Amino acid sequence: MMIRIRYVGTKRKRESFTNVMNSMQTVAYIKKNRCSVARFGDGEFQMIEHGRKNGGEGDFKVDTFQSFNIELAARLDEVLKVPVKNLLVCVPYPYLHSGVYRGYDRTFFEREWLGRGELVSEAFTKHEVVGDTTFTRFFLHRTDIKDYPSYIAALKELWNKRDVILVEGEKSRLGVGNDLFDNVASLKRILCPSTNAFSVYDRILEKVKAPGHEDNLFLLALGHTATVLAYDMTKAGLQAIDLGHVDIEYEWYRMGAKEKIPVPGKYVNEVKEGRQVGNFQDAEYESQILTRIIAENKDVL
Numbered sequence: 001m002m003i004r005i006r007y008v009g010t011k012r013k014r015e016s017f018t019n020v021m022n023s024m025q026t027v028a029y030i031k032k033n034r035c036s037v038a039r040f041g042d043g044e045f046q047m048i049e050h051g052r053k054n055g056g057e058g059d060f061k062v063d064t065f066q067s068f069n070i071e072l073a074a075r076l077d078e079v080l081k082v083p084v085k086n087l088l089v090c091v092p093y094p095y096l097h098s099g100v101y102r103g104y105d106r107t108f109f110e111r112e113w114l115g116r117g118e119l120v121s122e123a124f125t126k127h128e129v130v131g132d133t134t135f136t137r138f139f140l141h142r143t144d145i146k147d148y149p150s151y152i153a154a155l156k157e158l159w160n161k162r163d164v165i166l167v168e169g170e171k172s173r174l175g176v177g178n179d180l181f182d183n184v185a186s187l188k189r190i191l192c193p194s195t196n197a198f199s200v201y202d203r204i205l206e207k208v209k210a211p212g213h214e215d216n217l218f219l220l221a222l223g224h225t226a227t228v229l230a231y232d233m234t235k236a237g238l239q240a241i242d243l244g245h246v247d248i249e250y251e252w253y254r255m256g257a258k259e260k261i262p263v264p265g266k267y268v269n270e271v272k273e274g275r276q277v278g279n280f281q282d283a284e285y286e287s288q289i290l291t292r293i294i295a296e297n298k299d300v301l
Contacts, residue, residue: 007098007110010117014096017124022093022100023138023145026131027154030088030241037241038079038230039090039133040123045116047073047224048080066224072198075228081126087234090131090242091123100134100144136246139253140260148253158241161185162217167208167229167240169194170292171267171277172221174247176285178254189285191292194267194277197225203293204229209236219243223269245270 021029030037043066051073066072079089094100094109095117101109113120123130138145138152145151164184166174170191175181190207193200208218208229218233218240220226226242233240251263260271268274 003107003110003114006114010113013117014113017096017121019128020091020093020096020124020130021132022097023132023135024151024154026088026090026093026135027151027158029129029131031154031157033086033088034239036087036230036234036239037090037131038087038227038234039131039136039242039244040076040080040120040227041092041133041244042112042116044076044224044227045112045119048077049116049119051077066198067196069196069198072201072224072228075231076224079227079231080123083127084231084234086239087231088129088131089123089127090133090135091120092134093132094134095120101141102143103141105141133244136244137249139249140257152250152253155246156180156183159184159217159219163215164188165190165208165213165216165218165290166221167192167204167218167226168221169197169223169267170294171280172247173266173280173285174219174221174243176280176282177265178247178250180247180250187288188290189288190290192222192225193293193295196295197222198228199295200293201225201228205232207291207293208233208238208240213238217241221245221247 047068050068051070092109095113098106098109139148159181160183162184163186164181166187166189168174168189168191171194181187192204197204214237218238220229220240220242221244222229230240230242248263248266248268262268262271262274265277265280267277
């Protein structure tokens, strides 16, 4: 109750930020402008904040998939503050309007705003327009999205008939077992470490910038690393959209889930049981893999 009271007390300040789009507006903007997307959530803001305080890895105990890295913290800070043409920076719209979620999620966003509002506000003042990070989180506990099939159809328009390269954790397996990407012209994958992907960042960036990729649409699912990667790829003239958990959210929608639950065969970092994922053998999936970038300082073709 105290969180809600304090949050309501910030209404005037929150409503002063009029350049922040909701989820539906964000999807429409990406389609219209054919832009890249770099998304910030609580994890990215936590790392920036920790980096500004000159914290070390030992006292950063937040995420299960990305350890603290001072270089990553600095790069995230850069993306937050430095506008790049054709890149849409996103922060959670629910920070400003928590009512788009219900229950614990609503309280979570209110608490995050109270704790990090000043940091988050930097994006609102640095960028002419700001998207909604949660455009990829369209199902669980949402109150504003009523017509899920229409929203999903709008999402799929972003990659309709495009030659797509997924840059994802090696056990994320976006689109496997569902029809999320059944409308693409072609689909290839660059597989990266499921955790601490930034440890091989230079090699990931080298692969995505390889000649011949100029007309591809890159869809990223690499946690904090995707935020920086989208920024660097946009500067290199590529289109890259950080989609984060969109495939897991789609799976939860298909399952009719009421809470965050494991998804068989896919890495779900937000659920303890979802972090234990076995090997996967499928001929079509294997044929889509361009390369595996693994942590032992070598790539597997």
